[in-house]
Amino acid sequence: MTQDSPITHSLTGSQSSIWAGQKLSPKSIANYLPHTFEIEGKLDPDIFNQAFSILLKNNDALRTIFEEDDKSDVRQIIKEEIDYKIELFEIPSNDLKEFIEKRIRKPIDLGLRPFDSVLIKTDSGSFIWYLNIHHIVADASSFKILFEQQAKEYFNLIDGKESSAEKDSASFLEYREFEANKRGVKESNNEDYWGRKGQLAPKKPKLYGYPEDPTRNKGRRVKLPIDESLKDKLDVKVNSDSYRSLNPDLTKFTIWATVFTAYISRVSGESVVRLGSPFPNRNLKKYRNTVGLLIEVLPFDIKIEAEDSFFSLFQKVRTELFDFFKHGNPGAQSLQSSRGIHFVVNYIPLHFGDFGFYPTRTKWHFPDELDESHQIRLQAYDFNSSSNQDFYFDINEKYFSDQGLKWAPQHFVEVFNAFLLDDNQLISEVDLGSKKLFKEKSAPRKILSLASQLSQSFKENKDLIALSKDGHTLNYSELNDLVNRLAGEFQSKGVKAGEVVAIHKPRSFEYIIAVLAVLRIGGKFVPIPMDIPSLRMQGILKDVNPKLIITKQTQELSGLNQFDFSIDSLQKLSPTNLENVSPNESGYILFTSGSTGRPKGVEIGIDSLSNYIEQSRSMYSKGHKASMPFFTSIGFDLTITSIFLPLVTGGSIHIYEESKSGPDLSVLEAIKNPEINTIKLTPSHARLLKQGAWKESGIEVVIFGGENLESGLASEIQFELGSKGKVFNEYGPTEATVGCIVHEFNPKEDLPSVLIGKPIEGCEYLILDGAKNLVPMGVPGELYLSGPGLAKGYWNNPKATLKSFIDSPFEENATIYKTGDLVRLHENECLEYLGRIDEQIKLNGVRIEAQELESVIASMPQIEEAHIVVADANQDHYETPEFYCRNCGLPSNYPDATFNDEQVCSLCESFDDYQRNVSSYFKSIENLKSEITGLGDGRNTQYDCLMLLSGGKDSSYALAKLVELDLKVLAFTLDNGFISDNAKANIDHLTKQLRVDHVYGTTEAMNAIFRDSIERHQNVCNGCFKTVYTLSTKLALDKNIPVIVTGLSRGQFFETRLTEELFVKEDFDPTDIDNIILEARKSYHRTKDAVSEYLDVSLFENDEVFDKVSFVDFYRFSDVSLSEMMDYLENKIGWKRPEDTGRSTNCIINDLGIYVHKKRKGYHNYAFPYSWDVRVGHKKREETIDELNDYLSQEEIDQLMEEIGFHEPKNKKEIRAYFKASSKVDLNALIKHMGQYLPSNMIPSNFIQVESFPLTSNGKIDKTALVKHDFSSERKKVGPIEKPKNKIEQLVHDTWVMVMKEDNIDVTDSFIALGGNSLLAIRIVSLLNKRLKLDVGIQNFFELGSIRKISSFIESEIRSRLQSRNN
Amino acid sequence: MIEEITKYISEEIDTDINAEEELLSSGLIDSITIMKVIAFLEETYDVKVPPQDMVIENFNTVQSMGDYLKGQLQS
Incomplete structure (x- = not known):
């Protein structure tokens, strides 16, 4: 044999969980499975040993050892052979118990072998086989299999027969390979099912209100006082028509899970109880006799309501278990799915027979330790086939007071009794010793007046x-x-x-x-x-x-x-x-x-x-x-x-x-x-x-x-x-x-x-x-x-x-x-x-005790005082601007806007530097006609272009000019249901006078698109624009019109497609911008939202449409001042400024968008585009300031909301933690601090540091004043977030933070979910390309989505570039 | 239908079975595997098996499953 390094294998999900637990407390014996088989017969120890050697040969699980590689990843190795001799001890019966207890504490070294076994000869001459295997390679069934193999081999040897190892039984390794394959396949969304369970883990319940005491890390097994008469009553229930199922074991299991759930809910006060249960994974015949860890502990959740009786709860459990069994599959367990399992119901329908013809009693010893996170395990098993199941509570003392340790089994049996007595009884009515707590009334005492x-x-x-x-x-x-x-x-x-x-x-x-x-x-x-x-x-x-x-x-x-x-x-x-x-x-x-x-x-x-x-x-x-x-x-x-x-x-x-x-x-x-x-x-x-x-x-x-x-x-x-x-x-x-x-x-x-x-x-x-x-x-x-x-x-x-x-x-x-x-x-x-009670706080669906949170926050050294307040999330965030940029009128409340001492915004300041580039992007009106006819190439004789006509001044002017240029135009207007009558009159008048063909487009989904746009972008325009582009592109495609002309103002260019970064490049080339905008258009139309849901967007699936229909922005070619434009419109065409919308817009619903945007984002959504209009000379500063300050009537807003079916979130509560501290508190340190005491789903997302707390006249904290108080400047959203891991992630992250104006971005957050759009994407991509000297396309950006994925893409780009350079 | 179910179960437990063979009472398949079988039947034949129907008479053999399903589909 060669001395090459051995073949190593990775661990299964359940093995990983066990390994993680063992690593956490290396001396723990919680995962030992010590069994004894008391065999009434005279055994030959030598032959017994020989038989065991055959077992070692036939069962790779027993030969599996564990090693950590240099990256401290654990691997398992199957040894060719293991030399082990079962030692014989002669122990007097008086010392037997002590001997076994001591033996259980003998460490199993997983680097050497995963088990420990001895043979004990007793006073009476009978034998006890002690076999302790680490859970990482065995489950309960493994013991039955090994016991039967040992008996078979032993008697074969006695009889001089050959070994009879079952050839059709698969090895543990084969099972693991099968498991690994299964894990890869998303069979009927299993992975999602169990992953979701992990995410929805309820918080750790406190039984009897007892706080965890980590110093009491010991387990105890208590036999539940369930006597024969109760078991008989249970059997009657199990066989009754309302309860029976496919077999009695399944019914019993369901009943135990029901009673356990009811008990836990009552003594914890929780309404959702999560139980874990082993899933056997032995349905395939070849794995039925495989020794190894095949079971996986998987969770199921039961929701208990006040009106639940035992029977209604049983029905819920039955339904939930059907789901549990349906989705159970090898490979389902992961660190994720194991979250939140604090109670396990372990129903083991296994029976051990005799050792050959020697009568045998099998016993599973409890190692006096439990998994850290397990509070109680309910064990129901009957190994010795006495058709008399025994029930045990394995209790983790860490979670119980001395009194609680006594109550737990008693109360469980009381709940069980109540169930047997009357299954229509409401679970909340079962008395668990509370009546005794309230003393008899004493006679009324004489009060001294x-x-x-x-x-x-x-x-x-x-x-x-x-x-x-x-x-x-x-x-x-x-x-x-x-x-x-x-x-x-x-x-x-x-x-x-x-x-x-x-x-x-x-x-x-x-x-x-x-x-x-x-x-x-x-x-x-x-x-x-x-x-x-x-x-x-x-x-x-x-x-x-x-x-x-x-x-x-x-x-x-x-x-x-x-x-x-x-x-x-x-x-x-x-x-x-x-x-x-x-x-x-x-x-x-x-x-x-x-x-x-x-x-x-x-x-x-x-x-x-x-x-x-x-x-x-x-x-x-x-x-x-x-x-x-x-x-x-x-x-x-x-x-x-x-x-x-x-x-x-x-x-x-x-x-x-x-x-x-x-x-x-x-x-x-x-x-x-x-x-x-x-x-x-x-x-x-x-x-x-x-x-x-x-x-x-x-x-x-x-x-x-x-x-x-x-x-x-x-x-x-x-x-x-x-x-x-x-x-x-x-x-x-x-x-x-x-x-x-x-x-x-x-x-x-x-x-x-x-x-x-x-x-x-x-x-x-x-x-x-x-x-x-x-x-x-x-x-x-x-x-x-x-x-x-x-x-x-x-x-x-x-x-x-x-x-x-x-x-x-x-x-x-x-x-x-x-x-x-x-x-x-x-x-x-x-x-x-x-x-x-009326201030009960629920955070992420979890009931929170405000005082617990407050005390944890206040336990941070700098913090002096903390108060949790439930606030209305529908609060108005708008602040009146203190001033407006002296040049462009950008209001001071525009997020992250910086102004110099002369109150000039940074956009205006830097604009000076690249103004030249901006002007080279713009063209003159002389070029417009050739641009349009050039793109069309004469393919349509009826129309040169489709003009998007909103009826507002910009598009009306543009249309008139196109006609003046002798272009054949089809005008298109989206009737979104809110175009003002004046604007419609303008459209009719204009198209008639100019003799232009005109069509209205509509969609029934308009209101749904508005609602989506409000939620997504806090305005109505985005949704409306996208509808216009989608419908007009379709029309252009149908009518073979090569060009769509928009009437977007120059300010709107900067709002929707141009960014500062595009112009700052030294080797500036306007065609670069066109290409980027085209890419952005593609992803824009392929983004999923209400438009893609309700309108036919299949035309955008292929790039072809973008070749067939081009967009031309009229105001890229026209440099006309507002006064000039108005003069032309009013005097030459007879266009009338709409008086029914209150501002230069032609659309009534616009007000609702402005209202929502101001309220939620704290500033006017036109602030930015207007500032650009001013900057490029198309609008006057005073006009924009006037328009930004237009009055919005609440009555009108309410009516608009009603019309489109948009409702502001009422009673949407938000939990805020206000605190006072001696110095500025680093919120991330605070979150980390809280994380030591609380699960992450209990940590609120809003922290506000205050100077002092307002008091009521009675000297209590004035929570109303606290919430109303304007703290927005001190306010910061935080939460446990995934931080950048390397330099590239950090760079990408910082770029996102800068562009998205969000402080805490998780590197796994999706760009779209963060409210990203193609404009922001352009900004981020251009900044990154500039900094890293790369050429990442915007399309990649949308596909990848998160900081992490984009970073790793960039990394591979850089690597391949380096490689190609080296080659 | 019978053939299809027989095939599915045989694959699921990696053992050849016939339509008359007792599955549950013989221990050939356990109560957990039968849940998967029921899930398969629900999906394949677009029926909903209510919990109270999950009793041994309806699922002990492929034949009884077929009978049960026919009853469900006709009603």
């Missing part, structure tokens, strides 16, 4: 300071006295218990006195903040119709009973004795800032308020006197705490009045007050404070409310406060009285946001899914609240009340409040807030 709490405090703290403002103070007895006086005054004004008093006062002594006085007479107070818009205030007052409004007298509120007072005026009143009042009806009404429509007044009863104050006293003050700043809006229920907590504990309220103008920054003052020991604020307030502010303050208790609290912020504050300080996170909608769920922050909790914790006493909650079923532990659901804190409802709004305060589905006569908040329950019984 607020009045008693206050009166006790007032009595005990008489001389202590109750209120303090700007150095003035009131003690408790003074306060009490003033409250009584005002209350008496209220009574004397006729205010009775239960009646409403509105308080429209700044933060002041008076405000607090008023609030207390209203409560004292049993009234309801309605705080109306000073900064409220007057219309909103009027709405509120109309709604509550107050008995009295306390405010500075004003005309605006005439008709209402107004009243004002000051401390001085109160002191002048004689003290009155209060009549007996019942406080039962008192309370307050707070108006929530409804984003749309009518604001809702939340009516809080006095018991709810009493309960909250009593609870907050015990939680936050614990016997201490709480001194708090009163610095937040009176209309915000967070402020309730700052008023009442000090008063009931004997502390003082430090009042900070609203600033008269600008943002309310009282928090900055409040924090400095050393008297303050307790503060309630929003996280946004806290972010306004400087580092160290907390440390220097006297604050010991911080209560957060109103917004989600990030752990980072809480940690910083906790750190500054030190161990004595307490940070509380209080959650509560206004409808449940200020706060009802509270958590004391614990820095050890490692979560992005601080938990909201446990309900306060008396408060109860439910977490329900969309169908109002309880969700399992850890699964996100909507929070519903009940208990004494619930509001009475919305004031004067029973409809809204009924919608949010609903009957409990679990308890009679109980009301629960629907919060609209998404939460999940943690195992420590604390709740985590996950955001608003």
Whole structure:
């Protein structure tokens, strides 16, 4: 034998997946398949060994080893022979288990051999054959095949017979070759089917809400507690008419997949579940007994809807599996198709027999490790043919808490049970231990009334300071006295218990006195903040119709009973004795800032308020006197705490009045007050404070409310406060009285946001899914609240009340409040807030938790704060230009336009350099006739040319001139349905007067073409032009007319076919340009769009048509100024400027194109061609500026949209990540950073760095203002993109970026998909040809499409050029 | 039709079969291969086999497949 390097082979898709996994964790034994065969019989170890040698000879899989070549590509090599002796061990039965466990951990060196095997002799004299093969060369069937071969060979040897290897069985190598061939063939689009699956991979689900813990990388196999009676019930189902299929195994497999899907969906909250399952690939007879890795794990997806029952889900699974089996094929598995498989159902219908006549028990051992990405594998098999399948969960501990590890098998069996019990049951209704989570209701507790709490405090703290403002103070007895006086005054004004008093006062002594006085007479107070818009205030007052409004007298509120007072005026009143009042009806009404429509007044009863104050006293003050700043809006229920907590504990309220103008920054003052020991604020307030502010303050208790609290912020504050300080996170909608769920922050909790914790006493909650079923532990659901804190409802709004305060589905006569908040329950019984349900974000179809994203963004070192906002993608991007180029009128908003200090655009500047070349491109009118007749060569005696007549000034003038030149002309007009009546009149008049034959062309597809053009080019002209060219070329061809004359203006040349680059060449030759334009015309007509779809474009398939019909641009030959032209048209021909289109255009639909273009692209689509018209002297700067600023009527635009059936995307949401950072953030670094924590489909594509975040008057982030704020200059689209790999790609990429004005182009993006057109292609190709001194044709460009493909084409061009030079 | 199906299955499993031969109950073809066969029948004869018809009686032999298909095509 020669010592040449051995023949090596590549790996199959499934082998590659396994190799990749093994490479990732070299010590992992996750891919070992250890089996034992307990053979009850006396074996001869030597003969057993001899038999095994025959197996090694007959099965190339066992002789396959793996090596990496110098490029670290892995190759497999089949060794001629492998010398292996099965070692014999005698092991006492007590040590057996340990021996096998240890043996399993023995590494298999794939460079040496892919298996490990020993023979064990037991106490009883029977034998155990241990065989462990690496998954990379074996599957479950391989073991059965080897086991049977071993038995056969062993007994043949015993009997002295010849080896009986099956000759018709193919080797593993033959299978792989077959697989490789199959892989190449796109049989029934298989590749696309599985590739697509990979692209659509759902995000990794979190079971029980548990975040992945990479430190727990261990697997465990749990036998599922499914007893005989359940298996019997299953068999009944399997054989029933609704379930049975081609065979029982198939039915069972479908059922297991159904139950597994249902389970995963329930405990993850996901509505799409992806399962992986092995596909056997052993249908061909010759591979049935091939030892090797033939199976491939392929995915299938099941979508679960709220109304799905087990049976309806079963039907879905059955249909999906049919597809799965239909498309399964050798070679289907790839790294792509393996994406997103986190759950595997492994149904193995294999039975191992006995070893000859020795009874044998076969066992597959679990190596205590799982594939990294697999969370659970459901195993169903029965190797020993006891017709009694066993079921196992192989669980990856990385994805489960200790509790979750216990729940998983239990809950799965509960789901299975529910299925057997009633398959019409809705899957969402199966209870998975949630009912147990909610404790029995405790008897209602007696609430200490607020009045008693206050009166006790007032009595005990008489001389202590109750209120303090700007150095003035009131003690408790003074306060009490003033409250009584005002209350008496209220009574004397006729205010009775239960009646409403509105308080429209700044933060002041008076405000607090008023609030207390209203409560004292049993009234309801309605705080109306000073900064409220007057219309909103009027709405509120109309709604509550107050008995009295306390405010500075004003005309605006005439008709209402107004009243004002000051401390001085109160002191002048004689003290009155209060009549007996019942406080039962008192309370307050707070108006929530409804984003749309009518604001809702939340009516809080006095018991709810009493309960909250009593609870907050015990939680936050614990016997201490709480001194708090009163610095937040009176209309915000967070402020309730700052008023009442000090008063009931004997502390003082430090009042900070609203600033008269600008943002309310009282928090900055409040924090400095050393008297303050307790503060309630929003996280946004806290972010306004400087580092160290907390440390220097006297604050010991911080209560957060109103917004989600990030752990980072809480940690910083906790750190500054030190161990004595307490940070509380209080959650509560206004409808449940200020706060009802509270958590004391614990820095050890490692979560992005601080938990909201446990309900306060008396408060109860439910977490329900969309169908109002309880969700399992850890699964996100909507929070519903009940208990004494619930509001009475919305004031004067029973409809809204009924919608949010609903009957409990679990308890009679109980009301629960629907919060609209998404939460999940943690195992420590604390709740985590996950955001608003109506702000649920879906990105690429994947549900995103905004807070998770925000915390990942904010974890980037420079970034201080991040907020995810869902914005309307239909936003107007138009910005009014700041100025116009002094020469050509190009507006400053034209993208990437640069201007010099004199406000002259770079186009004008560089134009000077090549103006000479441009003028040599243009010809004179004298040459026109000969050009046209020359091209025709006299082949048509009726017409010399076809003139494209739009009826506008340019084409009308051109037509007249052609006639003047004595050319025989057929005029053609496309009636696109929107030509103005004036323009039509012009056309009729003109053709009659000039005695020119004229035809109108039309197409029924015109509106579809307009719609396509708007989507593709953000204008209507492109689609219309292409229709004109297509129809006119066809007409010219039919009538054998050799030339089509266009009336394009010189500006339009530059818009549609000429580019700067064409002229900059030193050895400029106009014929080069003609050739390039011809090439561009070819690809233009062959590009797929609505025109190619709806019109007959077959005439453009051959180049012939381009020889038969030439294009001539009239204005290449005519250099006429606008005034000259207008004079000629109006005076000599009687052409009238259309007055029904509003501008010099003749087409009404044009306005819609301009509207869309301005809105989407941010500038006028005529800006560029007009600038050229000016530059080449065909238009005046002032005229273009006037036209660019024409007014577009929205009404007219709406009507046009209606007519062509174009609708702007409504409710098209876009996810934006706004962030604030200490320095400019490199977005690509940010994306990379995020990629470490999140799958790529969860990363938003819009990142906006802001200087600061706008706040609402309540001190929360003002998302509406954030979205409206014009950030377009800071805005940049990004996404995970493929970057250039080499110099040529980089060059091509940079050229694209420059020409396409797109910053982030993926090298695999298609030119057309990026909005490329032939003009852009010309620019790119000429630039590249110039830089690389090449001669790449534009046609190549369209065929190749992407940067990558074009680059490799260029590379081969260069290479072949070099070669030809060398030769 | 029978001939065509027999030919297809024989090629698919690389084994000669006849129209009467039991395919599923004998283990000659597995339930996955039969899915491919059904997909072939759907495409070739332009029928749709609803999941509830995917039972052994209809597909155990080429003959039974033929009978089933005739029934489907006539209805």
